[in-house]
Structures are given as structure tokens and as C-alpha cells.
Amino acid sequence: MKTPIDVACVGIGNVGRSWAVVFARSGLAVRLWDHDPSALGRATDSIAAALADLKAYDLDLDIQEAMSRIRGVDSLEEAVAGVSYVQESAAEALEAKQSLFRRIDLAAPADAILASSTSAIPGSAIFANVEGRARCLVVHPVNPPHMIPLVEICPTPWTAPDVVKAARSLMSDVGQAPVTLAKEAPGFLLNRLQWALLGEALHLVGEGYCSAEDIDRVLTQGLALRWAFIGPFEVGHLNATGGLAGYFGGLAEAMRRVRESLEADYAAPPELVERLHAEIAGRIPVTAIPAHQAWRDTRILGLRAHLADAAARPSHST
Amino acid sequence: MKTPIDVACVGIGNVGRSWAVVFARSGLAVRLWDHDPSALGRATDSIAAALADLKAYDLDLDIQEAMSRIRGVDSLEEAVAGVSYVQESAAEALEAKQSLFRRIDLAAPADAILASSTSAIPGSAIFANVEGRARCLVVHPVNPPHMIPLVEICPTPWTAPDVVKAARSLMSDVGQAPVTLAKEAPGFLLNRLQWALLGEALHLVGEGYCSAEDIDRVLTQGLALRWAFIGPFEVGHLNATGGLAGYFGGLAEAMRRVRESLEADYAAPPELVERLHAEIAGRIPVTAIPAHQAWRDTRILGLRAHLADAAARPSHST
Numbered sequence: 289m290k291t292p293i294d295v296a297c298v299g300i301g302n303v304g305r306s307w308a309v310v311f312a313r314s315g316l317a318v319r320l321w322d323h324d325p326s327a328l329g330r331a332t333d334s335i336a337a338a339l340a341d342l343k344a345y346d347l348d349l350d351i352q353e354a355m356s357r358i359r360g361v362d363s364l365e366e367a368v369a370g371v372s373y374v375q376e377s378a379a380e381a382l383e384a385k386q387s388l389f390r391r392i393d394l395a396a397p398a399d400a401i402l403a404s405s406t407s408a409i410p411g412s413a414i415f416a417n418v419e420g421r422a423r424c425l426v427v428h429p430v431n432p433p434h435m436i437p438l439v440e441i442c443p444t445p446w447t448a449p450d451v452v453k454a455a456r457s458l459m460s461d462v463g464q465a466p467v468t469l470a471k472e473a474p475g476f477l478l479n480r481l482q483w484a485l486l487g488e489a490l491h492l493v494g495e496g497y498c499s500a501e502d503i504d505r506v507l508t509q510g511l512a513l514r515w516a517f518i519g520p521f522e523v524g525h526l527n528a529t530g531g532l533a534g535y536f537g538g539l540a541e542a543m544r545r546v547r548e549s550l551e552a553d554y555a556a557p558p559e560l561v562e563r564l565h566a567e568i569a570g571r572i573p574v575t576a577i578p579a580h581q582a583w584r585d586t587r588i589l590g591l592r593a594h595l596a597d598a599a600a601r602p603s604h605s606t
Numbered sequence: 607m608k609t610p611i612d613v614a615c616v617g618i619g620n621v622g623r624s625w626a627v628v629f630a631r632s633g634l635a636v637r638l639w640d641h642d643p644s645a646l647g648r649a650t651d652s653i654a655a656a657l658a659d660l661k662a663y664d665l666d667l668d669i670q671e672a673m674s675r676i677r678g679v680d681s682l683e684e685a686v687a688g689v690s691y692v693q694e695s696a697a698e699a700l701e702a703k704q705s706l707f708r709r710i711d712l713a714a715p716a717d718a719i720l721a722s723s724t725s726a727i728p729g730s731a732i733f734a735n736v737e738g739r740a741r742c743l744v745v746h747p748v749n750p751p752h753m754i755p756l757v758e759i760c761p762t763p764w765t766a767p768d769v770v771k772a773a774r775s776l777m778s779d780v781g782q783a784p785v786t787l788a789k790e791a792p793g794f795l796l797n798r799l800q801w802a803l804l805g806e807a808l809h810l811v812g813e814g815y816c817s818a819e820d821i822d823r824v825l826t827q828g829l830a831l832r833w834a835f836i837g838p839f840e841v842g843h844l845n846a847t848g849g850l851a852g853y854f855g856g857l858a859e860a861m862r863r864v865r866e867s868l869e870a871d872y873a874a875p876p877e878l879v880e881r882l883h884a885e886i887a888g889r890i891p892v893t894a895i896p897a898h899q900a901w902r903d904t905r906i907l908g909l910r911a912h913l914a915d916a917a918a919r920p921s922h923s924t
Binding site: 331389407408413426430431436437438465467468469470471473474475477478479480483484485486487488489492496497498499500502503504505506507509510511512513514515516517518519520521522523524525526527529530531533536537539541542543546547548549550552554555556558561563564565568569572574576577579580581582583584587588590591592593594598601602603 | 621677713725726748749750754755756779783785786787788789790791792793796797798799800801803804805806807810814816817818819821822823824825826827828829830831832833834835836837838839840841842843844845847848849850853854855859860861862863864865866867868871873874879880882883886888890892893894897898900901902903906908909910912913916919920
């Protein structure tokens with residue numbers, strides 16, 4: 289059992305609130321602050337609702353106890369005073385984030401780790417002029433982090449290696465699944481992989497190869513039935529008698545032809561986006577999105593419970 | 607209830623045998639033929655084992671009855687005589703397939719549909735010189751088709767529209783999940799999407815951004831927790847308050863930066879493939895691949911059962 293550390297969630301929109309759930313359910317004390325004082329009341333209700341959702345899959349979760357560890361405060365300085373870790377999840381505006389981190393850097397203990405949830409702004413742009421930039425990095429969640437465990441640990445050129453290690457370790461301790469980038473890349477890992485696939489999907493639909501519905505089906509009835517529990521390299525390894533080397537060797541020629549004709553960097557024309565939006569909004573009207581988001585989140589929790597139950601691998605002597 | 611049609615499986619390696627399971631479990635009579643007469647005995651054992659695996663998730667499946675619908679025959683001509691549908695799954699060799707389809711075209715009833723399971727060869731190359739090429743097309747399964755429902759219906763420029771429709775309809779009738787290409791594309795849909803993602807994954811690992819293990823984690827702990835039940839367009843639609851148009855609009859600038867730096871067409875150097883193979887073979891030795899394949903297939907069946915149970919969507923008035 290590790291000693292609980294105090295954590296500050298700075299910015300408590302959807303992302304910040306979900307982070308508060310992640311920390312509080314793991315026994316950490318959480319302080320919340322937002323530049324908009326009215327955000328606190330909304331956050332408390334939403335955090336309680338999220339914990340209730342989680343309770344269905346985690347019978348040991350004590351909602352009251354978790355809630356008692358969360359406290360809203362009136363100033364940024366009060367939020368970060370004495371904490372070991374700060375998770376900033378304010379709106380995606382560069383100057384606002386730069387200014388927030390300069391203030392946090394002055395007010396937080398010297399050994400606290402300062403992390404941004406940003407998905408779109410490089411950490412090096414946010415932290416360049418922060419004096420303590422060696423302790424700053426991006427810790428990018430997938431939304432919402434209390435449902436989806438993946439977290440991307442993204443250091444800047446100035447981030448100290450110990451800070452990277454400690455952030456990754458904290459994320460494991462609170463039940464997330466961290467991955468680490470060795471250097472900055474736009475989109476980190478998840479969005480690069482997601483948008484490579486999405487770009488080629490847009491290419492296929494945009495150039496008349498197939499319908500959008502069929503693209504969705506390729507994922508739900510094909511690719512993701514393996515990716516839900518084994519990644520793309522292991523898929524290849526298990527698809528060829530010679531393992532991964534056999535997979536790449538045997539398919540080299542087919543892969544070359546596909547590679548040459550891929551357009552994963554396809555820039556979708558606005559008409560295509562409009563058409564796709566109209567198609568999907570016909571099935572799921574924009575007003576129904578919150579209901580479908582709730583459905584999606586329930587599905588994710590159920591899926592994770594199933595995957596955790598089914599996880600045992602064959603044993604073998606190596 | 608449709609009238610059962612007779613089906614011929616031509617070539618009964620792993621893929622052909624799995625097709626036989628798909629057809630027989632749905633009540634169709636199946637004839638098996640392979641150029642290697644010794645393949646028949648192995649096929650029968652493997653089909654019985656596959657049906658036993660399925661039985662665990664489909665209590666109504668009558669294994670004996672399904673087995674009784676499958677019959678091996680001695681000649682290609684006998685296999686296709688009188689059938690409504692032929693599924694060819696011979697080795698990936700162009701000339702052998704061309705010759706097979708010329709023979710099948712002569713021996714099968716005039717209204718039978720003739721399909722190839724090829725993944726690597728364009729249908730237009732196989733069927734160009736087949737007289738009845740209007741009734742020929744590629745019907746590409748994901749291996750093994752009795753576990754993974756996605757099937758790609760890939761017409762050539764000569765395939766009659768009614769043949770495309772009938773093939774798609776047959777696939778739905780036997781419980782598969784068909785998608786249709788409007789024109790030929792190397793890799794069809796699934797491998798194009800898979801290899802766009804895999805190419806960018808190779809780029810990220812090859813250029814030192816992250817480890818292969820972290821790539822696998824991005825899928826299993828992140829992306830696939832949604833893609834298992836909603837495709838990439840719906841993921842975007844549910845990720846923005848404005849729906850899909852809001853997703854593309856709000857992220858346009860971030861997407862542009864990622865798009866410009868993607869290398870989904872990354873040609874992995876041989877040293878990288880060797881290193882990745884060594885890494886994964888350290889966890890899963892090549893000799894253990896069959897055991898892990900069996901584990902994977904059990905996981906897929908369990909996952910599909912979970913997903914089918916959990917499928918109900920919120921209702922809403924549009």
C-alpha cells in the first residue's frame with residue numbers, strides 16, 4: 289500500500305471531473321478548482337453520478353468515502369498548496385494554459401509533478417517559459433478517463449526522466465494503463481493511430497469504395513474483435529505459423545501494394561463531412577448524443593468487466 | 607426460412623474448413639473438395655472440433671446434424687455439380703486459381719455464384735478469362751470465418767449487380783457480417799484500415815517514439831474499448847456535442863498537424879521486423895502460437911457473446 293498523495297484537479301469540466309473520480313476512487317485526496325466558481329456544484333453532482341456508475345462493476349467501491357476525499361476550493365493557489373501532483377484540464381487555449389502553469393509552478397511544492405491533459409497543444413509550447421519546466425509534462429487521458437484506462441505520458445525535451453517515471457507509476461497505481469512517448473509527436477500515440485485509420489476510412493468513403501456504415505462494420509465485426517484483447521503486432525504474430533516475421537514476410541508483396549495506395553493523410557472535403565454527419569445524425573440525432581454517450585459508457589464498463597474476467601492466457605515453457 | 611442451397615468448398619485448408627463450418631451450422635449442405643485427397647480426413651476432424659468450440663456459445667447447435675450435412679467428394683466437378691454457390695479457398699497462386707475457376711465455370715450450374723476467398727490477388731486477375739466472369743467475385747473472409755463474422759464482398763468490373771446482392775444476402779443468411787466494395791482496391795477494406803494503423807504503428811516504434819508493447823496497449827486499453835461496438839465515425843459523433851461535424855470542425859487544426867506528420871505508408875526496415883519478432887517471440891514463442899491461437903479464438907467467441915448480450919441501444923424519437 290502506497291502512501292496516499294494529495295492531488296489537485298485544475299479545471300473541472302468533463303475531463304477534470306473524470307480525473308477526480310480516478311484519483312478519489314483510488315484513495316487519494318483531491319482538491320478541485322475552476323476559474324468558473326459555478327463549476328464546483330455541477331462537478332460534485334457529476335462525480336457522484338460517475339461513482340454510482342462505477343459501483344455497478346466494482347462492488348467494493350465506497351461512494352461516500354470517495355466523495356469525502358474530494359474538496360472544492362476557491363483559489364488556484366489553495367488547490368495546489370501542499371499537493372504532490374497537479375492535473376490541469378482547462379480549455380484548450382495556449383495562453384491560458386501557459387499562464388495557469390506559471391501560477392501553479394509558483395504555488396505548488398517544489399517536488400510536485402505538474403501535468404496537463406491537453407490533447408491538441410504540444411507540452412513544449414505550454415511549458416517553455418515555466419521556470420520549473422523540468423517537472424512539467426503532458427498526461428493525456430482518453431475521455432472519460434474513469435471509463436477508459438489508457439493514459440499517454442508525454443514528456444517535453446526538458447522533462448526530467450524521474451518525473452516521467454513517477455507520472456507513469458502514479459497512473460498505474462490509480463488503475464490507469466499508461467504508455468510513454470520518448471519524444472513529442474502531434475496527436476501522441478492514440479490519435480495518430482486512430483486518425484491514420486480514420487483518414488484511410490475517409491478516403492475509402494470519399495472516393496466511393498464503400499459506405500460509412502460498412503467502415504463501422506469492419507471495426508465492430510472484424511478488427512476490434514481481436515484488438516479488444518490483443519494489439520496489432522500480436523494479431524500478426526498469431527496470424528502466421530512463423531509468427532510476426534512470417535506475417536510480414538508472407539504478406540510483404542500485398543502490404544507493399546496496399547501501402548502504395550493508402551491515403552491515410554486524406555483531407556476530407558467539407559461536403560464529405562457534411563454527408564457523413566447527415567447520415568449518422570439520421571440514426572443518432574445530435575439531441576440524442578447524451579443518451580448514446582451514457583449507453584457507450586455503460587458498454588465500455590461492461591466490456592472491461594468481460595475482458596478482465598476472460599483474461600487468462602495459456603501457459604507454456606519458453 | 608429460406609430454402610437451403612447446396613454449397614461447394616473448393617480447397618479445404620484452414621480457411622475452406624472454417625467456411626464449411628459457417629455453411630453447415632446454418633443448415634446448408636456442403637460438399638468439400640481439395641486437390642490433395644489426404645486433406646479430407648484432416649478437414650473432418652478439424653470441422654468437428656470447430657463445431658464443438660461453437661457449441662459452448664450456441665446451445666442449440668446440433669453437431670451431429672451439422673456434420674451430417676458435410677460430404678467430401680473425389681473430384682472438383684462432382685463438388686460443384688448442382689450447387690448454388692462455390693467458395694474457393696485454395697492456396698494464393700494466381701495461375702492455379704485461374705485454372706480452378708475455368709473448370710468450376712464449366713461444371714457448375716449456370717446460375718451458381720462463384721466466389722474466391724483470396725486476400726492478396728485482385729478478382730479481376732483471377733476471373734478475366736473465365737467465360738462466366740459475370741457470376742464471379744471475391745468473397746473475402748477474416749480468418750477464421752466461423753469465429754469472425756466480417757466478410758468483404760468484392761466484385762470485379764464484370765460482376766453482375768445481382769450476383770453482388772445475392773452473395774451479400776447469402777452471407778447475412780449464414781450469420782456473417784458482409785460489407786460491399788463498389789470497386790476493386792488492394793487489401794479491400796479491412797486490410798487497408800488495419801495496415802494504415804499498423805504502418806503508423808511501425809513508424810512510431812521504428813523512429814523511437816514508443817515501444818511495441820505500448821502500441822498494443824493503445825489498442826487494448828484505449829481504441830478498441832470503443833471500436834468493439836461502435837465504429838470510428840460513431841466514435842467521433844459521440845465525442846463532440848455537435849456530433850460528427852463538430853468533431854471534425856473542432857479538431858480540424860489538430861487533425862491537420864497529425865495528418866501532415868503521419869507515415870502510415872512506412873516501409874518497415876528488416877531490422878525493425880526482426881527486433882519486433884524477437885520481442886514478441888520472447889513472450890509468445892513460435893512453438894506456442896497454436897495454443898495462443900486457440901486462446902484467441904475462445905476469447906473472440908466469449909467477446910462476441912458478451913457484445914451480443916450487451917447490444918441494446920437507447921431509444922429516442924427522431
